[in-house]
Amino acid sequence: MMALQDNEIRLLLVNELYSPGERPQMTFKVVSLNNPPPFVALSYVWGDLADTLPLGVGEHIITATRNLHHALESLTVSKKYQALWIDALCINQDDFEERASQVAMMGDIYSRAEYVLAFLSPQSDPFNMGLDFMEKTAQNPEMHFDPSLSPHLTVDAPRLAAFGLTASDPILQRSIIDFFGTPWFTRVWTVQEFLLARKVIFRCGKRTIDAEVVKKCCRSWIDHSKTCCWSGDQPRHGNTHGFIDTTWDNSSNLTLYTATLRMKPLMDMSSRGRLHSIDFLAAISLFRIRQCSDPRDRIYGFAGLYLSGIDIKRELQVDYQVSTALLFRNLAATLIEKSQTLDVLSHVLHESRIDKRVPGLPSWVPDWNATMNGRQHLLYTDRADRIRRCHASGDLGPGWAFSASGNVLIRGLQIGKVKAIAPGYPSSSKNSTFGGKETIDSWRRLAGLFETLPLEEGIQDSQDIAFQNALSGGFTWANESVDYPDAYKSWLEWFTSTNPGSLPVACKEITQEFDDLMHQTSMHRCFILTDNGELGFGPETTVEGDAIVILPGGKVPYVLRQVEVACQGTITYRLLGDAYINGAMAGEKARSGMSGFEDMFLA
Structure with missing residues (x-):
C-alpha cells in the first residue's frame, strides 16, 4: 500500500459498472482529510478474527473477517456507496506506526464522513416488521403502544398473513428485539462511531432506517412507559412493565423494555450540547455493559470523544503494555486527583449480582469489566448521576496518599456503625x-x-x-x-x-x-439502622458492625468494613460502597464533627 502522509486517509472506491453476479472492482484512493471528497464511514462489528476470507482490492489481497465480507456484499449490491472508509481495510494493519496514527484520527474521520453507515445484519426479513413499527411510532409519537388504550399503534405483515399486530404480539416483539439484539448494540467501539457522526443510518440487509427515527421511536416508548402505558405491575409479578418486559424465545434474552435501554445511552449522549458537556467518568459508566475483546478498551475506546473532566489521551495515554488492573487503578487515582471528588467510588459495585472479572483490584477501584444486566445498569447510572448533587463532606477535598501497593492513606469521620439491617426493594425475580x-x-x-x-x-x-x-x-x-x-x-x-x-x-x-x-x-441495597438511630440504605453486602464513614471529597457517606489494625493503631478498611444516611447528605455531620476526622487505610 502507498504510505500515508500527515492527515491523509485511504478511501475504498467501488466501481459502479459491474453486472449482477460479478464481484465488484474496488481500489484505494489516498485523500487529505482536510478536504476529502464525500465518503461514507462504515460502523460494524469485526466478528471472529479467526474466521477470515481473502479480499481483492486493486492489486492487493487483504484478509477480512467473514462479517466484513457480509457487509461489503450487502453494500456493493445496492451500488449506493462509491467511496467508503472501513477501518480494517483502509488502515494498513501490518504497519504499527500507521495504525497508531490512523486510530488517533478516527474521531475526525467519523465526524467528517457524509454519514456513518451502521451495518447490523446482511438480512432484512427478521427486521422488516420491527422497522415498520418503529417508523410508524416515530411518525405518531402520541399514539399508545398498549393495545388496551386508544388510539394505539398497529402494523401489518402481509408476507406472514398477519394484520393489525400490536406491541403485545410476540411476533412483532421478536422483530424489534432482534434489531436491538444485534452485536452492534453491545460493542464499545461503535459508541464513538455513532456519537461523532453527522448522521447515522442503520442497515439490515436491503433495509435502512435513520438513527433519528429510531431515537424518536424509543423516546416515545420511554415516555409512554412512564405514564399511560405503564402496566402498574409490582416487582413480585416478575417486573413492573407488563407485557413489554416479557421474555420471549430469543437468543439475546432481551425484552422490548430492556432492548430499548440499549438505545437510551446513545440518545442521552447525542442530545444537543450533551456530548461535550458530559465528563469522562459519566460517559464510561453510561456504556459500562458494552463489550470489547480487550478490557482496556473500556477506557481507551472513549479517548476520541473530547469529553470534559480529563483528557484521557494526555493523562493516561493509550498504552497496551499496561495491565488492565493497573490501568483501572491509575484511572481511579487520576479521576480523584483531577476532579477533587470521590465520585468514582460510587462506581464500585460489590453486589452479589455483579460478576467481577479483573483480579487484584483494591476495593476502592471500579472493575469496569464487571458484567451486569440492563436493568441493573440503568439503576446504577441514574443513582450515580443523582448522588452528584449531594454534599456529605461539604467543601473538603480528598487529599489521598496513594501507594504502589494499592492501599491509600485517607482521613475519615465515622458517623456510626450499622446496628440492624432489612432487605431492600423487592427482587424482580x-x-x-x-x-x-x-x-x-x-x-x-x-x-x-x-x-x-x-x-x-x-x-x-x-x-x-x-x-x-x-x-x-x-x-x-x-x-x-x-x-x-x-x-x-x-x-x-x-x-x-x-x-x-x-x-x-x-x-x-x-x-x-x-x-x-x-x-x-x-434496589440492590439493604435498609440500615445505625447505632445513632439514623435510617438509610447501604450496599446489599452490609452487615451489622460495618462502619458508616464520611470521607473528604465524598458527596455521600460510605460503608467500610474493618480488615486489620496496624501496630500504630491505624485501621485498614475495605470499601463496600456508598450509602444514604438521614441527616448526613448535606454536610451536617462533617461540619459538626471536624475534630473527629482520623487517619485510616483503604485497601
Whole structure:
C-alpha cells in the first residue's frame, strides 16, 4: 500500500459498472482529510478474527473477517456507496506506526464522513416488521403502544398473513428485539462511531432506517412507559412493565423494555450540547455493559470523544503494555486527583449480582469489566448521576496518599456503625415471595414504627417524616404539580396493594415517578439502622458492625468494613460502597464533627 502522509486517509472506491453476479472492482484512493471528497464511514462489528476470507482490492489481497465480507456484499449490491472508509481495510494493519496514527484520527474521520453507515445484519426479513413499527411510532409519537388504550399503534405483515399486530404480539416483539439484539448494540467501539457522526443510518440487509427515527421511536416508548402505558405491575409479578418486559424465545434474552435501554445511552449522549458537556467518568459508566475483546478498551475506546473532566489521551495515554488492573487503578487515582471528588467510588459495585472479572483490584477501584444486566445498569447510572448533587463532606477535598501497593492513606469521620439491617426493594425475580407490604412492614419495624401504615390524612410525626426521607434517599422531589407527601401516599397504596394493576390512569405517572425514586434509593441495597438511630440504605453486602464513614471529597457517606489494625493503631478498611444516611447528605455531620476526622487505610 502507498504510505500515508500527515492527515491523509485511504478511501475504498467501488466501481459502479459491474453486472449482477460479478464481484465488484474496488481500489484505494489516498485523500487529505482536510478536504476529502464525500465518503461514507462504515460502523460494524469485526466478528471472529479467526474466521477470515481473502479480499481483492486493486492489486492487493487483504484478509477480512467473514462479517466484513457480509457487509461489503450487502453494500456493493445496492451500488449506493462509491467511496467508503472501513477501518480494517483502509488502515494498513501490518504497519504499527500507521495504525497508531490512523486510530488517533478516527474521531475526525467519523465526524467528517457524509454519514456513518451502521451495518447490523446482511438480512432484512427478521427486521422488516420491527422497522415498520418503529417508523410508524416515530411518525405518531402520541399514539399508545398498549393495545388496551386508544388510539394505539398497529402494523401489518402481509408476507406472514398477519394484520393489525400490536406491541403485545410476540411476533412483532421478536422483530424489534432482534434489531436491538444485534452485536452492534453491545460493542464499545461503535459508541464513538455513532456519537461523532453527522448522521447515522442503520442497515439490515436491503433495509435502512435513520438513527433519528429510531431515537424518536424509543423516546416515545420511554415516555409512554412512564405514564399511560405503564402496566402498574409490582416487582413480585416478575417486573413492573407488563407485557413489554416479557421474555420471549430469543437468543439475546432481551425484552422490548430492556432492548430499548440499549438505545437510551446513545440518545442521552447525542442530545444537543450533551456530548461535550458530559465528563469522562459519566460517559464510561453510561456504556459500562458494552463489550470489547480487550478490557482496556473500556477506557481507551472513549479517548476520541473530547469529553470534559480529563483528557484521557494526555493523562493516561493509550498504552497496551499496561495491565488492565493497573490501568483501572491509575484511572481511579487520576479521576480523584483531577476532579477533587470521590465520585468514582460510587462506581464500585460489590453486589452479589455483579460478576467481577479483573483480579487484584483494591476495593476502592471500579472493575469496569464487571458484567451486569440492563436493568441493573440503568439503576446504577441514574443513582450515580443523582448522588452528584449531594454534599456529605461539604467543601473538603480528598487529599489521598496513594501507594504502589494499592492501599491509600485517607482521613475519615465515622458517623456510626450499622446496628440492624432489612432487605431492600423487592427482587424482580418471579420466584420472589417478598412483596410490597412485607417490605414496608420490615422497614417500619426497623425504624421503630410499629403501628399500621400511615395512609390517613394528618398522621405525620417526626419519625414518619424521617422514614419518608430515608425512602426517597433525600433526593429532591422535582414534580411541582404534586406534593411529596401525596406522591408518597399514592406510591404506598400501590406498593402494598393486592391489586396494583387497577391503579387509575391519573395516578400512574406520579406513582411510577416515585417508584423510580425508590428504585434508585433502595434496589440492590439493604435498609440500615445505625447505632445513632439514623435510617438509610447501604450496599446489599452490609452487615451489622460495618462502619458508616464520611470521607473528604465524598458527596455521600460510605460503608467500610474493618480488615486489620496496624501496630500504630491505624485501621485498614475495605470499601463496600456508598450509602444514604438521614441527616448526613448535606454536610451536617462533617461540619459538626471536624475534630473527629482520623487517619485510616483503604485497601
